[in-house]
Amino acid sequence: MAKKKDKTSEYQYVDAWYSNQNGRSIPWKRIPSSEVKQFQTGEAFNFNCFATVQRFANDTKVKGEAFIAPLYFDLDHAEDPSVSQKDAIKLVEFFTKEMDIRESDMWIYFSGSKGFHILISSDALGIEPRNDLHKIFKHMAGYLVHRLGLTSLDLVVYTEKRMIRLPNSMHQKTNLFKTEISVNELNKLTLEEIKDLAKSPRHADDLPYTAEERKKAMKYRPRTGYLLINKTEEYEQAAATSARKYAKEEFQFKKDKPPACVVDILNGGWKKDGDRNQATVQLACYFKEAGYTREETMKELEDWVLKFTSEDNEYGKQQRVANTRSVIDAVYSGDNTYKFGCAFIRSLHGEKKPGSKDYERVACAGDMCHCIKKNAEEEENAKLLHLAETGNADLTGKLVKTRVMVAGKKHTPYIIPKNIEYHCWGRESCKKVHCPLYDIHTHTGYKDLGVSDREVIQMTGVGDDNIKGILREISGIPNCPKYNTDILENMNVEELLVIPMAEEDDEKQEQHKGNYVLRKVYAVNGLNVSENKYYELTGYVYPHPKNQESTLLVKSAVPLQDVVESFELNEQVKEDLATFQPADYTAESIEQKLGAICNDLTYNVTHIVERDETLLAVLLTLHSVLRFKVPWDLNPLRGWVELKIVGDTGTGKSALIEKVMKYAGLGTRVNAESTSRTGLTYKMEQSGAQGAWYIVWGAWPLADKEMIWIDEDTGITKDDYGEMTLARSDGKLEVKRAVTAETPCRVRAIMSGNVPKGKRLADYSQGAESLKDIFNNEDIRRFDFAVFMRASDVDPELYNQTLATYPSIIQKDTLKNNILYAWSRKPEDVLFTDGTIDKVLEVATDLAKVYGNANDIPLVSPSDQRNKVARLAVALAALTHSVDESGERIQVWPGHVEFIGEYLKVLYNAPGCGLNYYARLAIKEEEMTEERYQKFTADLKKIDTLTGEMKFYEFIKLFAQQKYLRLGDVEAMLSIDKEEAKAIVNQLAKMRMILLTSGGYRKTPRFNAYIAYCMKKGLFDHIQDEYY
Template sequence: MAKKELTAEDYKYVDAWYSDQNGRQIPWTRILRSDLIKFQQEEALNYNCFATVQAFANPEKVKGEAYTAPLYFDLDHAENPAVSQADAVKLIKFFTEDLDIREKDIWVYFSGSKGFHILINSQALGIHPRADLHKIFKHIAGYLIHRLELTSMDLVVYSDRRLLRLPNSVHQKTKLYKIELSLDEVRTLSLEEIKEKASTPRREPVFTKDSRLEGLKLRGKSGHFYHDKMQEYLQAAATNRKYDNEEFNFKKGSPPVCVQDILEGGWKKDGDRNQATVQLACYYKDAGHNREDTLKQLEEWVLKHTSAGSDYQKKQRLANTRSVVDAVFSKDNTYKFGCAFIRSLHGPKKPGEKDYERVACAGDMCPCVKKISDEDQAEPEVLHLSKTGDANLSGKLVKTNVMIAGKKHTPYIVPSKIEYHCWGRDSCKKYHCPLYDIPTNTGFKDLGVHDRELIQMTGVGDDNITGILKQLSGIPNCGKYNIERIENTNVDELLVIPMAEEDEEAEAGESNKYVLRRVYAVGGLPVNENKYYELTGYVYPHPKNQESTLLLKSAKPLQDVVESFRLTEDVKEQLAVFQPADYTGEAIEEKLAAICNDLTYNVTHIVERDETLMAMLLTYHSVLRFNVPWDSRPIRGWVETKVVGDTGTGKSAMIEKIMKFCGLGSRVNAESTSRTGLTYKMEQSGASGAWYIVWGAWPLADKELLWIDEDTGIEKDEYGEMTLARSDGKLEVKRAVTAETPCRVRAILSGNVPKGKRLADYAQGVESLKDIFNNEDIRRFDAAIFMRAADVDPALYNQKLPTFPSMISAETMKNNILYAWSRKPDDVIFTDDTIDLLLETSTELSRVYGNANDIPLVSPSDQRNKLARLATSLAALTHSVDESGERIVVHPGHVQFIGAYLKEIYNAPGCGLNYYAKLAIKEEEMTTEKFKKIERDLRRLDVIKKDGKYYEFIKLFAQQRYLRLGDVEAMLSIEKEDAKAIVNQLARMRMVTMTSGGYRKTPRFNSFVAKCFELGLFDMVDDEY
């Protein structure tokens, strides 16, 4: 089911907090925004109460959740609140005059103490919910500090949950109210007059809610401003962290090309002068210049490039420059030179241009950036795959354990080492070009896992790659240089899913989300689908869609749960608990009764369902393959079991508890998946890119166990696409991509009786399988369990269960299963007596059940294989091993028990396969005596008494699969009443059955027609046409 797309109305929750008049702080609580007034007045008593400026869609806090919020500013000046008021006026003027925000789009509040809060409508700015809006807002606030020369802007308030005092609530210190002000009041009233108004609450808003909504829409200039600043932040988030741990090697007289560009060309767009001044001042300080020298250089620079015309404006520029230099050289300076900040000083887009006028950058060829080698990097953070999408991890090294769910079959080839050669040096005056000072006029750039441009170059043409390489070079717009690829590397596109969690993690409540992530492996890392790996790589936003991705530097193969199993002496001693006194049928049955009681009373707590529990244990303990005398190659060993039952019989609960107990296997709910979710689906890389395969739950469970719950959620014909894979253990795809993958899967398929029925609604419960699967898919099951609600006395559900000594721990059960899973084909031994009994029992089962051809749970052609599989599973369950402990030995007692077990479950009232097969024998059996009796009864009908019409009648039904009453009437040229008489007689004789498509012949009728041909009754009938 598709996830609902959230709208603005869905973000209706806020976090609220208050402290009472005794100073007692009340914990944060999440409430509906519509309940804020009630919270403020009835709970907080209108005293020192706060709510987040952000609004959330979740009723409870979720880490990393998206939220919406207006753009907000907190202006606070401890010494002189009038400064805060002056800054508020500057902000208002900027948004309403420089941009196009309207008065109704702005809320202004006096905080009740020393500052002002300004909020600007999110819709007017085009703000959409994100988890990092506070970081974008902080970037905007930092920009406006320099743009508007604000001194009271508080940047501390930009956090993901920021509380602002509620309007008309009392400030605990001043006892003044936080009140809303009109823009005119902020501009014209003195601070004392505002405080006078704040002595009482202000009940009437400046604008009503309806008035604010009237004409509300995205404001063009303001929307562009917000979008540009958001893009600057995103670029900084993607690139600034890349340099967080890097140092700069600045030297006096040798500035980097970006500094040269700004010194020579000035700031590139109005409003960036202060930010450019800050960056230049940081450079001069880091390069060893003192304050006086820095001030002299920057004053000359400002006067050279300023557009100010009057002396007064020039003095303002110089005053601002001095304040910036003072701040940078102060002891508490927090400013630093940064590549991302320099990049954000690009010029505006010009009409007809696709890109900004960018600041010159030498990129990795810059001699001023000290590169950090992989050895110098901090240890990668070990995370679950679902946690690697955190925006704070961008550019950082992480490690995560995954399974490769899909791999694009054709790798990309992208440049990894590039040569840049200038051939126009003699007449060049672009002193800030990174090639200018290189004596050979040639520079080289290496690309690796630190460069997300490797991802950007996948799936694009040569022209795009050339543009990317130009941008990477830092060379200014120039046509006098060549770019040449020196070396290439492979980039593989992978789809990964989290590796299954360890038991300890799940029990500790540390469960993480299932995610499917697209990642990129550099350098042809040796990875294969359906295998586990420890991936190490850098987190980046994808350059094409900003999705979180990883650029991998290594992929270490991990042992799966089977390969990691070790049969130590301690484990051998542990598994002896499963062994019976001997391996006779009686001793095995006695041990299995003890095992079932242990698990029933200590694990599942579902009584009277030993046959179902046994089926689960046999499935769990099946081996992959083993050798038998009647086949030259190892045959399938993994067991597939079907459990069907009435609702409320405990089938799902039992399987779930056993699965949790042993800590092995995975679950898929068929009602929420599809055939593609079980087998595979085709993914295309980009709109016109290559196709690759994402394997589904069935092949991903290779060598392990898969439980498909509510299996009627998938249509029977869709199961048919898995038929060969179930028998061969290999899933083949021959479509846009040809591929195959192993899928040797132990499987338990469970579900209710289809179409809302009960087993009692069928003559025999086993017939329910025909509504779920096609015949060939039924044949692949090794056993089927049918659970009727009436099988268990209702009084037993509510009784207090007796205690039973626990002899099997979860670890012991898991190790016994892993012992079976880790066996090779040569590790299974059948004694001679076992083979004889196996063939004898298979023959007997085939004789009793084998005639149910349309429900082939017992198929004479391969029943010996099914019986061998189940007997081997039972031998593994009872830990029947040779002296070395390495090989499973299947004794006659195992076959004896399985034979009796199959009879018990197939003869059970909920199944009735024995009766169904017996009826099938009688229906299809056509002796000469029975043939004559049927022929005699049919010819009693006057309409077909004569040979000609009789043969015509037989021929008609022999040739047609379905016939309606009108068809019989028309094709035999008889009256309607005569046609009714024929159909009624056939129905009484169980030779036709009514279906939605008409009357269909039963096996008895088919046998009768076959006997007609056998006796040559139609040999003398000529066909005129």
């Protein structure tokens, strides 16, 4: 990498970023490097500001663009920052004493927190622009970690666009400044003395060197430049084994059975000078793929390199060990895709002599190598077919792909032979030259069974004698008693029941319409397959050995539906998601930003006006996380939100939800009117008359970690919803029938529908009462919130007006990524800022006081309202993309909680809901004062039958002990005639003390309160009951 000519003048742009003192992150922007100082002081106000250590030639971001950068190091130690200082001293001494770097070639900074930054001039090292400099730097840093014993050097910072804090800018947590220091200050000052220097920006006169002095002293340092050239070559040699180049080679490595080539190089060393690094990479790749830990590989290869190195002094040996360790670190790093390659390791042969074909080759077992799998190119050429088409006889023995849903699987896997040893013990007198064991010098052969062998299916569900016969048949050994068959290894085979995945192509869907296919297939080697999930299966088509039905031997199953895991949070996505951020996170700013978001989606997506509360409810549900931590619960709390939308017909609820889901490209719709409980949860199916039972999971668990919308939810009965209660709260669905199983169902849910029984919300005293006709109390309580939409909420004239234009800010991909960002967060990725938890408890208490007494419509339950408030506040924080400076974690501010409290009041105080009035009435129904008691007693005793004290006691006792009573029960149990019983029931009904239900007359809270007051007064304590 020696410097040929000055190319750096073109590289004058950097990416810059900062976050202000309110915690708001400003999107990355590209600026000329000459404007960084102005950006730092004029725009970022010298607070928490960063720029890339790389400089670019383009004034806008270009994928894969080249860049120039100094060699940089970030030393950071959270527990003991003094370790960072010691490591920084080691680095400086290495480059200035062992290498030829001058102090003027280096910039040393205290980071302002817990570490140090060291930068070495690109001119001194002869660095030229390229797009993978960060990988070369990482390889160099990895070497130095082991060469110098560094414990605080951070290898994570070597990315193609790495932000580094700007000198003399304030750290947002410590309020210290990033400060340049000299080598002498690094060596002599204590960490506390360095921190004292960092309490204010450092004046130019106090810096170790001026820019002019550095420029004048700058020159290429050949010794350090050669080190970088050497590390660059090592990096490029390792990169040559990238998985992309050897993706079509597959191996089955085992710890105790290395291939012949690996044994050869381990026992004989590298075969020519210059191949040590490539040999180390290949051996490390083998050890990694064979299941060795990093530490085990370190031990093996350190001993190996010391055994064969030509270095005879301790310094040289230390270098070789450090090189070896850095290569192993690179191979085991998740950033790299280095891979073992047959052709590559065979290329590490000895020197070829001119005019001679003789040279020292790397040992190779060829086709007999036990580590080689079939070439993966066959899988690439496999044709993608509908499941119904895989029954074509022409496909027998061929590899195909098909997209299916795993409708169920047999819960006990088969165990069959995988690796078989055949050993001949009668070779001396044998004349069967066509026997496969005849020419093998050890007289021992091996057979590996795999996904391309039909016999795998044949060995399922049969006894030992059948398996012995099958193993004899596949051996190819003629009829001979003089050999042994031993099973060395077994494997699992799972029996799956699959159905076709719905085609996205309408034409293909129509082509296979009406062809219901339920097929049994076999998955080999324990594929990670879950029921009721979609997969692309790759496997061989065979007729089943027992009944000749078409089946598949499956070699791979690729998930098709997990959009959460496929989400990637890159810098461009981070920049796009800043669109959702308000000016700050006060409730007022949040409300203002949400208004802009709702306007955008209303005028450009849904076209349904005056329904911002409903639109926001849908967005909150979509943006809810899976789980998060709170102080009052040891386990992470459920984060997924469940929303109920009930409204009059024609209010646009279904159209609004459908358009938002379609725009975001996420969520599953289920129409409850055409779906039974089994379609939502599970059903049992039997494979054949005497076959195994399978569980076929329904739409609810199918949407695990995602979102489901159940439209027209009144199509499912109260009792059917009751079977889902535990699944909704615990996030898992359990089945204990012919088969016992459970599956996760952590599902964000929206349930929407018209008011039941053809009614309107106006037909109820309070619209919230409509929920009682749809769900049981415990199922209402599972909802985090509800929205009620009356037809009269919107002026009819607004439906027929031309909509105004509104600038489109929220693009569909941006909305989708913001939702997937929320879905992909883990519990530890949700942070509550100072005062937020106290605000949650305050808001929950306030809501419980207003709505908590509506016991039979428990949307607000005092015992768990804090959980609901926290859940919705986290969802709101995700919606407004409130994140920390890393962009990886959600931050919930008191403003989010405050907004949620006011928003819920708007929903529940709305005329279509009236939960506030309902709760207030519920308090009065249960309140019993002396005055009310006297009035109720007087009214009851107006009935002739109840004037006597004993009969009144029997009346109270009867209703106190019974939950439901019919008219005949009152007549019989009080020993009165029918007319007297009618008089009692009529009076109780008139006083709203009983309600007529399908089970009989049920006491109201008012009657229960009256009975309790009677007991409290000891009204009947003096009455002698002879049967007590």
